[in-house]
Amino acid sequence: MDQLWAPWRMDLIEKGPAKEGCIFCNLPRATDDRANLVLGRTRNAFAILNKFPYNNGHLMVVPRAHTGDLGKLPREEYAELDEALRTAIRLVGAAYKAQGYNVGMNLGQVAGAGIADHLHWHVVPRWNGDTNFMPVLGDTKVMIEHLHASWDRLRPLFEKEFSTVATW
Numbered sequence: 001m002d003q004l005w006a007p008w009r010m011d012l013i014e015k016g017p018a019k020e021g022c023i024f025c026n027l028p029r030a031t032d033d034r035a036n037l038v039l040g041r042t043r044n045a046f047a048i049l050n051k052f053p054y055n056n057g058h059l060m061v062v063p064r065a066h067t068g069d070l071g072k073l074p075r076e077e078y079a080e081l082d083e084a085l086r087t088a089i090r091l092v093g094a095a096y097k098a099q100g101y102n103v104g105m106n107l108g109q110v111a112g113a114g115i116a117d118h119l120h121w122h123v124v125p126r127w128n129g130d131t132n133f134m135p136v137l138g139d140t141k142v143m144i145e146h147l148h149a150s151w152d153r154l155r156p157l158f159e160k161e162f163s164t165v166a167t168w
Contacts, residue, residue: 024062024118037147039154040162044077045084047158049150054124056145057096057154061085062120070107070119084162085121091157098125 027036028046037049039059050058063073063081073081089101102124106113145153 022066022115022118024115024120025066028062028064033155034148034151037151039088039151040158042080042084042162044080047084047088047162049147049154050122051147053147053150054102055126055130056150057092057098057123057125059088059092059123059154060120061088061123062118066118068108068113068117068119070105073119081121085123087161088123088158091154091161092123092125095153095157096125099128100126102126 027048028038028041030036030038033039037051039047039049041047044064045061046064047059047061050060061081061084063077065073065077067073070078085103089103092098092101103121105119105121106116107119109116
């Protein structure tokens, strides 16, 4: 029998004590971007790899403002977030040669938001045939690249186009 290796998913089983505050507020303020999977920051947004990805390169674009209400984002912050989202899609495409994307946001817990109090867009790269028998019959997704390898691939691209802001 072949073995599938996805050690980061152990966090789903061994959650440990809940951390204080919002991860989308805390992680971009931390200093170890690789450990926290932060790819880059702009003044009002940041990009971070999803710790539990649907596909390799699955990332999130997150506003700095802590809100779960899209209507409460000021227009200028929304505009910057929108540009960060467009840039992230382009960079994932450059790194992974994606043939398509799922891009979306779950607004509210009942809509599937795991972190309902802080808006975040998901960017999931897709390729023809990326859904095979494993997820369909085996209810198992095969991830071919470790999260830190994904970070290593994407970070240089984000460093060129997302400016790190010291005020975080």
